Amino acid sequence: MGKNLGLYLHVPFCRSKCIYCDFYSLPQAEEQIDRYIEALCRHLEAAAARCEGYTVDTVYLGGGTPSYLGRERLETVLDAVHKFYHIAENAEVTLEANPDSTGDKKMIRALREAGVNRVSLGVQSADDRMLRLLGRPHSFAQAEGAVAGLRQGGIENISLDLIYGLPGQTMGHWQETLERTAALSPEHLSCYGLKVEEGTPLASMEAREAIPDGDAQADFYLWTVRRLEELGYGQYEISNFARPGRHSRHNMKYWTLGEYLGLGPGPTRTWGACASPGRGTWGPTAGAWRPGGSSRRPRRPSPGTSGVWST
Numbered sequence: 001m002g003k004n005l006g007l008y009l010h011v012p013f014c015r016s017k018c019i020y021c022d023f024y025s026l027p028q029a030e031e032q033i034d035r036y037i038e039a040l041c042r043h044l045e046a047a048a049a050r051c052e053g054y055t056v057d058t059v060y061l062g063g064g065t066p067s068y069l070g071r072e073r074l075e076t077v078l079d080a081v082h083k084f085y086h087i088a089e090n091a092e093v094t095l096e097a098n099p100d101s102t103g104d105k106k107m108i109r110a111l112r113e114a115g116v117n118r119v120s121l122g123v124q125s126a127d128d129r130m131l132r133l134l135g136r137p138h139s140f141a142q143a144e145g146a147v148a149g150l151r152q153g154g155i156e157n158i159s160l161d162l163i164y165g166l167p168g169q170t171m172g173h174w175q176e177t178l179e180r181t182a183a184l185s186p187e188h189l190s191c192y193g194l195k196v197e198e199g200t201p202l203a204s205m206e207a208r209e210a211i212p213d214g215d216a217q218a219d220f221y222l223w224t225v226r227r228l229e230e231l232g233y234g235q236y237e238i239s240n241f242a243r244p245g246r247h248s249r250h251n252m253k254y255w256t257l258g259e260y261l262g263l264g265p266g267p268t269r270t271w272g273a274c275a276s277p278g279r280g281t282w283g284p285t286a287g288a289w290r291p292g293g294s295s296r297r298p299r300r301p302s303p304g305t306s307g308v309w310s311t
């Protein structure tokens with residue numbers, strides 16, 4: 001058999017923009033989504049010609065907020081993936097999702113049938129006041145409901161994203177968030193320290209002053225590593241923790257320099273003999289993305305770095 005390949009598909013759309021986010025994602029751009037999906041499918045087809053001999057063993061729909069696309073558009077993308085690529089029978093297929101766009105049980109069942117077997121849900125905090133401050137479009141109760149819905153829909157591998165070091169957050173607040181989130185029994189947890197990115201709304205807000213300093217964040221982090229270990233989550237990377245055998249296979253490709261192909265305006269790629277940045281912006285009028293545009297940094301970190309990713 002040939003070599004394995006990871007496929008990362010960037011979905012640069014969100015319902016709204018979180019105050020800390022500097023990823024390339026467009027809020028309230030509904031009118032552009034169908035054309036983007038068309039372009040993405042065309043790009044999938046064009047790139048497939050160069051993937052002969054490869055078996056795709058991980059697929060990752062990242063964002064942005066892929067779940068915001070809804071069932072039909074996601075099925076279109078997944079159909080294209082299956083049509084143009086050789087997909088391993090045991091492929092890990094991950095969808096990034098937000099709790100406010102994961103409530104449709106029919107959608108979850110349909111996506112499960114279309115091959116999605118892992119969902120990474122952006123929870124970020126168990127404190128609704130904090131979620132509002134961050135501009136998150138959901139409550140913690142919605143996150144709890146989303147996890148229950150994903151389980152009912154047949155998703156057996158769930159990852160939950162959290163952020164620590166939020167404005168005004170104490171160790172006690174963070175501990176409560178982690179405990180309430182771990183009580184949902186996800187297979188995987190990602191815990192990121194908040195980093196203020198210049199140019200984001202957070203960078204110019206008063207709330208910035210209330211962000212715990214580096215020493216406090218280090219205390220949060222060290223407690224997190226210890227506590228998750230006690231709860232049965234092994235740390236396999238700076239910010240990622242998993243039950244045995246439940247680490248993200250796609251994520252590991254980034255850390256082990258495995259081959260992956262990223263399509264869309266945000267991702268990087270290391271594929272074949274070359275690595276290229278692949279950054280750009282989506283140009284709806286041209287129906288294509290423009291390489292080298294204003295996306296400030298790749299969607300995924302390089303080994304040796306840590307950062308806040310979401311959705």
Ligand code: SF4
Nearest residue numbers: 014018021064310311
């Ligand atoms: S953090 Fe996630 S949900 Fe929020 S704006 Fe950025 S990509 Fe969208």
